[in-house]
Amino acid sequence: xxxxxxxxxxxxxxxxxxxxxxxxxxxxxxxxxxxxxxxxxxxxxxxxxxxxxxxxxxxxxxxxxxxxxxxxxxxxxxxxxxxxxxxxxxxxxxxxxxxxxxxxxxxxxxxxxxxxxxxxxxxxxxxxxxxxxxxxxxxxxxxxxxxxxxxxxxxxxxxxxxxxxxxxxxxxxxxxxxxxxxxxxxxxxxxxxxxxxxxxxxxxxxxxxxxxxxxxxxxxxxxxxxxxxxxxxxxxxxxxxxxxxxxxxxxxxxxxxxxxxxxxxxxxxxxxxxxxxxxxxxxxxxxxxxxxxxxxxxxxxxxxxxxxxxxxxxxxxxxxxxxxxxxxxxxxxxxxxxxxxxxxxxxxxxxxxxxxxxxxxxxxxxxxxxxxxxxxxxxxxxxxxxxxxxxxxxxxxxxxxxxxxxxxxxxxxxxxxxxxxxxxxxxxx
Amino acid sequence: xxxxxxxxxxxxxxxxxxxxxxxxxxxxxxxxxxxxxxxxxxxxxxxxxxxxxxxxxxxxxxxxxxxxxxxxxxxxxxxxxxxxxxxxxxxxxxxxxxxxxxxxxxxxxxxxxxxxxxxxxxxxxxxxxxxxxxxxxxxxxxxxxxxxxxxxxxxxxxxxxxxxxxxxxxxxxxxxxxxxxxxxxxxxxxxxxxxxxxxxxxxxxxxxxxxxxxxxxxxxxxxxxxxxxxxxxxxxxxxxxxxxxxxxxxxxxxxxxxxxxxxxxxxxxxxxxxxxxxxxxxxxxxxxxxxxxxxxxxxxxxxxxxxxxxxxxxxxxxxxxxxxxxxxxxxxxxxxxxxxxxxxxxxxxxxxxxxxxxxxxxxxxxxxxxxxxxxxxxxxxxxxxxxxxxxx
Numbered sequence: 013x014x015x016x017x018x019x020x021x022x023x024x025x026x027x028x029x030x031x032x033x034x035x036x037x038x039x040x041x042x043x044x045x046x047x048x049x050x051x052x053x054x055x056x057x058x059x060x061x062x063x064x065x066x067x068x069x070x071x072x073x074x075x076x077x078x079x080x081x082x083x084x085x086x087x088x089x090x091x092x093x094x095x096x097x098x099x100x101x102x103x104x105x106x107x108x109x110x111x112x113x114x115x116x117x118x119x120x121x122x123x124x125x126x127x128x129x130x131x132x133x134x135x136x137x138x139x140x141x142x143x144x145x146x147x148x149x150x151x152x153x154x155x156x157x158x159x160x161x162x163x164x165x166x167x168x169x170x171x172x173x174x175x176x177x178x179x180x181x182x183x184x185x186x187x188x189x190x191x192x193x194x195x196x197x198x199x200x201x202x203x204x205x206x207x208x209x210x211x212x213x214x215x216x217x218x219x220x221x222x223x224x225x226x227x228x229x230x231x232x233x234x235x236x237x238x239x240x241x242x243x244x245x246x247x248x249x250x251x252x253x254x255x256x257x258x259x260x261x262x263x264x265x266x267x268x269x270x271x272x273x274x275x276x277x278x279x280x281x282x283x284x285x286x287x288x289x290x291x292x293x294x295x296x297x298x299x300x301x302x303x304x305x306x307x308x309x310x311x312x313x314x315x316x317x318x319x320x321x322x323x324x325x326x327x328x329x330x331x332x333x334x335x336x337x338x339x340x341x342x343x344x345x346x347x348x349x350x351x352x353x354x355x356x357x358x359x360x361x362x363x364x365x366x367x368x369x370x371x372x373x374x375x376x377x378x379x380x381x382x383x384x385x386x387x388x389x390x391x392x393x394x395x396x397x398x399x400x401x402x403x404x405x406x407x408x409x410x411x412x413x414x415x416x417x418x419x420x421x422x423x424x425x426x427x428x429x430x431x432x433x434x435x436x437x438x439x440x441x
Numbered sequence: 442x443x444x445x446x447x448x449x450x451x452x453x454x455x456x457x458x459x460x461x462x463x464x465x466x467x468x469x470x471x472x473x474x475x476x477x478x479x480x481x482x483x484x485x486x487x488x489x490x491x492x493x494x495x496x497x498x499x500x501x502x503x504x505x506x507x508x509x510x511x512x513x514x515x516x517x518x519x520x521x522x523x524x525x526x527x528x529x530x531x532x533x534x535x536x537x538x539x540x541x542x543x544x545x546x547x548x549x550x551x552x553x554x555x556x557x558x559x560x561x562x563x564x565x566x567x568x569x570x571x572x573x574x575x576x577x578x579x580x581x582x583x584x585x586x587x588x589x590x591x592x593x594x595x596x597x598x599x600x601x602x603x604x605x606x607x608x609x610x611x612x613x614x615x616x617x618x619x620x621x622x623x624x625x626x627x628x629x630x631x632x633x634x635x636x637x638x639x640x641x642x643x644x645x646x647x648x649x650x651x652x653x654x655x656x657x658x659x660x661x662x663x664x665x666x667x668x669x670x671x672x673x674x675x676x677x678x679x680x681x682x683x684x685x686x687x688x689x690x691x692x693x694x695x696x697x698x699x700x701x702x703x704x705x706x707x708x709x710x711x712x713x714x715x716x717x718x719x720x721x722x723x724x725x726x727x728x729x730x731x732x733x734x735x736x737x738x739x740x741x742x743x744x745x746x747x748x749x750x751x752x753x754x755x756x757x758x759x760x761x762x763x764x765x766x767x768x769x770x771x772x773x774x775x776x777x778x779x780x781x782x783x784x785x786x787x788x789x790x791x792x793x794x795x796x797x798x799x800x801x802x803x804x805x806x807x808x809x810x811x812x813x814x815x816x817x818x819x820x821x822x823x824x825x826x827x828x829x830x831x832x833x
Contacts, residue, residue: 036570036582043578069579069818075692094696095601097586097593100643103566104585113584117594117819119695125819127583127590137601167582 014132017181019194019220020323032320032369033105037163043070045084050158050166051411055089057124058082068124089156091120093137093170096130106162109320114184116170118154128156128170132182135172159188159409162369164362180407189409190271190328190371193218198269200225200250200307201276205382206332208235209399210273215244217403220324223265225250225276227257252276252303255310262310267318272311273330273402276303279384283345293346300350301357304331308361316368328406329365330373331358332398335419337376338426339433362411373405378418391417448708450683454541455671456829457664457678458487459787459796463626464659464775467560472503473515475557475777479662480516483553487664487676496522496549496665498540500532500556500779502568522549530726530814531686532556532782533661534825538684540665550666557660558778565656575818586645588816589653592729593645595820598696599731600647605749607647610730611638613765614651614772616757617727621769623759623800628655628775651772652729659777661787668832677794679829682807683713686825700813701824702739710741713807713828717741720828721805722764722792724785726813727772732821733765736811740826759800767792767800785810786827793831806831 039047049056058067060074061081073080095117102108116130135152154170161167169188172179180191192214199214201207202224211222222245226236229249240247248265251257278299280292308329318326336348337355355374362372379385381392393416401415414423425433460482462475476499484491497520499509509525512518522543526532533556540552569587571577584590599605615635621627633651641650664676671678685708687701702709710716717740725736734748742763743751755763768774768788771781789808791797802808807830814823 036577036585038570039578039582040574069575095594095598097590097597097648098643098646099584099586099590099593101589101645102585103569103587104581107584107586115584115586115590115594117598117696125695127580127594127819129583137597161582165582 013176014178014182016178017186017193017323023322029318030109030320032162033109034163034367034369035106035161036104037165039165040070042072045070046158047160047164047166049084049086050160052414053405053408053410055087055156055158055168056084057087057122059085066120066122066124068126087120087122087156089120091118091126091154091156093117093130093134093152093154094119094125096136110183110187116154118156118170120156126156126168128154128168129184129188130170131172131179131185133172133176133179134170160371160411161188164366164371164411186323190373190406191217192271192403192406194220194324195270195327196221196223196268196324197271197273198223198225198265198311199273199275200252202226202236202239202247203233204275205235205395206380206398207275208239209395210275210402211239211242211245213396213399213403215242217407219244221246223248223269225261227251252306253298255306258306258310262314266311266314269311269315270318270324270326271328271330271406272307272315273332274304274307275332277332279344279347281344281347281384281387283342293350296347296350297353301353304354304357308357312361312365315370316365319368319370326370328371328373329361330375330402330406332375332377332402333358335376335378335414335422338422339430339437341437371409371411373402373411373413375402375405375413375415376419376423378416378422393419448712450712451541451545451681453668454544454681455666455668455678455832456537456681456790457666457671457676458483459790460486460660460662461626461787462557462660464628464657464777466628466655466657466775467562468658469561470559470658472501472557472559473507473512475559475658475660476501476512476555477516479555479557479660480518480553483662483664487674489551489664489674491518494518494551494553495520496540496543496552498524498526498536498552498554500526500528500536500782501558502527502529502778503559503564520549522552527779528782528814528823529779530728530782530821531812531823531825532779532814533784533786534684534782534810534812534827535686535823536783537665537681537786537827538686538825541681541684544665544667550670552665553662554665554783555660555662556779556783558658558780560656560658560778573817576816580818588728589645589648591816591819592731593648595697596652596729596731597647599698599734602698603746603749605731605734607639607649608635609749609752610652610734611635612752613727613730613733613757614638616761617766617770618773619758620767620800621773623798624768624774627769627773628657629769629773648729654728654771654776654781657775657777659775659780661777661780661783663783663787663790677796678832679790679793680832682715682828682830683709684825684827685709686823688824689822690824697820698735699745700735700739700821702736702811702826706739706741706826709826709828713830715807715828720807720809722767722789722802722808724766724789724808724810725770726782726785726811727766727770728776728781728813730772732813736813740809740811759802764802767797767802782812782814785812789829793829
């Protein structure tokens with residue numbers, strides 16, 4: 013069983029902060045299909061549409077029937093560990109710094125043999141040189157899943173078939189995830205239900221400190237007192253419309269933050285014709301787009317500098333966007349536009365964070381069950397459910413999250429045909 | 442296995458002038474330099490004019506972006522038959538097979554087969570990440586151990602399946618080191634004991650230091666021509682009695698515990714008019730000891746799974762009852778990239794032309810050279826073997 017991670021000792025300030033060396037991230041265009049699925053938490057392999065042969069490594073033609081119709085398809089991941097090794101030498105700086113490193117060779121029940129990073133809780137095959145049991149007996153079963161590694165590229169991981177209490181603390185797995193445990197986290201807006209739900213979920217997940225942004229500290233908002241009474245939580249002044257406010261907070265805590273969760277947003281209803289002027293739209297852009305830009309400029313460099321800083325290195329940046337970022341929802345037209353702008357900027361942020369190994373998690377909820385969606389019929393995402401989805405994404409190394417039934421349906425329709433979705437939304441949904 | 446009686450014989454083909462450009466751990470020279478030295482030596486020692494070399498095969502990992510084509514202009518050659526064979530450990534067998542057919546068909550009279558690789562300080566690491574599409578996508582990102590991690594899987598699986606111990610693999614490495622001590626060109630020049638082998642530091646368990654080859658720079662080469670031509674020139678030569686190759690065999694096996702030799706070996710022995718019992722020495726491909734053991738089995742020297750018992754029962758040194766890798770092999774002589782796939786071939790020619798000096802196998806008349814190359818993902822894909830005989 014995995015030894016639980018102990019609270020890391022205070023860092024020796026004399027020592028140089030280790031810089032990030034990414035694991036090898038080059039992949040062919042075809043192989044990136046596995047990364048696309050892993051980014052959403054799925055393990056997919058190509059399956060031949062003609063003969064059903066499962067392919068691995070990713071290919072451009074079926075190894076059995078030569079068809080080029082290979083479809084990325086979710087996999088169960090069950091398999092047998094047929095061999096393992098522990099590396100004590102590596103040619104790559106990322107692994108050299110993390111030796112010894114355990115690898116497995118797994119025969120998937122679906123067919124292919126895959127090389128995996130092997131979780132410490134997976135039993136070893138019978139000892140080498142024992143000589144008694146032939147390969148067919150004493151099977152070691154594993155469950156293979158796909159995760160994004162520190163470079164944001166999909167890798168396969170061999171998990172034990174049964175979950176155990178501290179398995180997330182496995183040294184290898186912690187490299188692949190942004191687990192909140194023992195991490196210091198900034199949540200940018202504490203006044204909303206989502207913000208407060210996030211704090212509770214992060215504290216429950218073991219966060220060491222949660223700094224909670226509050227733009228107007230003099231206001232006594234409902235729920236805030238309960239949250240700030242938690243020993244891990246500190247209220248901090250943060251106004252995303254004000255560059256000086258963002259800069260001041262970054263100066264104070266920027267060098268300590270391991271995860272940024274930007275949930276601040278302004279959300280007003282209506283599109284173009286129902287409201288005169290640009291004030292509401294400007295307010296939305298000022299927080300939803302420029303707020304992200306200000307935050308990223310102030311906190312991004314500090315996060316990048318600490319991305320290899322021990323067991324609780326800086327790990328992730330979460331943007332709470334909206335599924336309306338994918339395609340405009342005319343009844344909330346200006347809000348949709350601001351979220352589309354934020355999404356585009358978040359892609360830029362992801363590209364800039366990648367060389368340091370900081371994961372940018374984009375969250376695309378459908379309508380949240382809050383005051384600004386009061387008029388919308390259910391289903392709506394409960395703030396608690398949204399917070400759980402975000403913590404799950406951090407724990408499981410997921411990069412794109414579509415929480416809730418509405419978001420799930422939208423993204424499916426959008427992938428099928430964005431033009432059809434646009435027409436349907438113009439006609440009222 | 443199925444017999445392919447339609448295979449034509451290699452009768453009348455001679456192999457001569459084994460050349461080794463001395464190995465060095467690192468060299469600032471590029472692959473073209475080593476190829477140039479090898480062909481210069483072929484010309485000098487054969488006394489065949491450079492312009493009379495009308496066929497060329499080139500094998501190299503470090504020649505890119507050039508291929509055999511660029512080599513012709515670089516060295517001022519104008520062959521009428523050309524092949525680029527970058528199949529690593531199988532390139533020696535494959536070059537010989539192709540050259541032999543070209544000579545039999547009259548497409549070339551004298552074929553120079555050359556394998557050479559440079560080794561700069563950074564070369565090995567740079568080669569691994571870009572070795573193949575599958576390696577880039579599905580093996581190198583996993584710990585970046587290169588072939589060490591793949592052969593660790595294979596070695597561990599073999600140990601489980603057949604009860605081999607580290608001592609068994611150690612016997613192979615230790616015997617090869619003893620052979621290397623009689624080879625002045627070998628990179629390793631001190632004896633290796635079984636204790637030292639067992640005490641070595643782990644690299645990728647169960648592989649330890651002395652299971653691994655030392656990457657280096659160097660070249661190997663030989664000439665292929667008709668037997669009458671070799672005789673007319675007075676060149677000591679050997680005859681090709683049989684040859685096979687096979688790629689991506691047993692692709693559905695979950696892990697490589699048998700190689701493609703198994704598919705074609707009956708043809709090989711039938712073509713050569715030989716049996717495993719009549720082979721006087723073997724030059725196996727030895728990037729890792731487990732691979733040597735697989736070849737003993739798959740080439741019919743013992744049954745599958747009996748490799749461990751076989752190496753316990755036999756003496757593998759040049760003066761033993763089953764001489765294997767008499768030059769020290771790659772494990773002790775060094776692995777000069779693709780030249781590692783030629784090492785067994787040049788050594789076999791030397792053994793069968795009384796040119797092996799202190800490591801000569803007594804009364805050697807027939808030798809087997811085996812090749813194994815190209816780990817693109819989880820196993821080596823290319824296998825091949827040649828049986829060479831002393832010319833009468």
